[in-house]
Amino acid sequence: MSVSLWSEETSEVLRGPGVCRKRVVEGLLQLEEKYLPSPLYITLIQRDPDTREALAKWTLEVCREHRCAESVFLLAVSLLDRYLSTSLSLPVSPTCLTAACILIASKLIGNKAVSPGYLSKAANSNFLPGHLLDMESIVLATLRWDVATVTASDFLPHFLSALSENEDGQRTGHTEGFLSSVRSLSDTLVALCVCDAHLLGTPPSLVAAAALSSACRALGNKAPEMDTITTLLAGLCQTEKVVVQYYSELIDSISTERLRSREKQVWDLDGDKQDEEVKDDRAGTPTDLREIQF
Incomplete structure (x- = not known):
């Protein structure tokens, strides 16, 4: 045959x-x-959307100032939502968390990653670059390194x-x-x-x-x-x-x-x-x- x-x-x-x-x-x-x-996270955010919207808009501003691709911004916000959906609580510095998501997204997609120092300055030095790297590790561990979000x-x-x-x-x-x-x-x-x-x-x-x-x-x-x-x-x-x-x-x-x-x-x-x-x-x-x- x-x-x-x-x-x-x-x-x-x-x-x-x-x-x-x-x-x-x-x-x-x-x-x-x-x-x-998760549906619970969506419900909580829609009841009090101000903080999340402010973080998303700050992400957009940083990505545009750094001339990142549109996909970097979308991935960064997606990582932010996924992290908060899992933890259901904001860290001491929400801006540091958001910056960590931008850092991960720019490393994964962008031609040139946004530096920790640049993100620290963009946040008016609300956190140190070293703290940002620690937060990056926390986000990656929470998401189990599954960061290639659609x-x-x-x-x-x-x-x-x-x-x-x-x-x-x-x-x-x-x-x-x-x-x-x-x-x-x-x-x-x-x-x-x-x-x-x-x-x-x-x-x-x-x-x-x-x-x-x-x-x-x-x-x-x-x-x-x-x-x-x-x-x-x-x-x-x-x-x-x-x-x-x-x-x-x-x-x-x-x-x-x-x-x-x-x-x-x-x-x-x-x-x-x-x-x-x-x-x-x-x-x-x-x-x-x-x-x-x-």
Whole structure:
């Protein structure tokens, strides 16, 4: 009896890149469930989100100042959530814990790791570099050195690839410029999602799909085309189209609220400056008419 060395899978792979993409995404979907935080941790954080949101925003600031890849920020916050989900308590220095997560993520992904000294200065020397290295060891031990967490940045390239070409490898009508703009806006929306406690515990695949859908809609895609994109993303995530639509609209709502909040802060600052100018003008008004220059 002759034995064939021709694998049955090979014929499927040769059908087109869409099959390979689907296999990779399926593998990521199986892995992402392993790294989701516990329901108890999610409940506790959503009751009091301020500290966690502040730490996530500080992580984003440090990563952007150091020009880290977007994936470094996402991995750092994921490590932070996983550690807190396991311990359910903050250490004496929450900033030191956050810096340790940034250090680990930059070593694992980045071309150049963020130095302990840089992180100490970024935290206004709230901890020493030696203490940061000790905290790094604690985080690694708590997570049992399993730090290769699946994040939304792992899904985005595959989702974008699905938008740029079909399963047969043929190019779609989307231009390179459009896809580049979609990726940039998607990265921004994903970062917004990671910092917001309302979306804590949402699978990274769903965050990536919803952010991508929201970005496409923001860049002017029409309703019929958006329906096709949402259906495609839902299929890749192995979920219903309405789920992707729900989270996409939630992202729109969160981003709109953040913009309003920022505009209000700017308006309040401008108002304070005007009040100070009025006070200064009143204080400097000469009481002697001879001092007035007409």
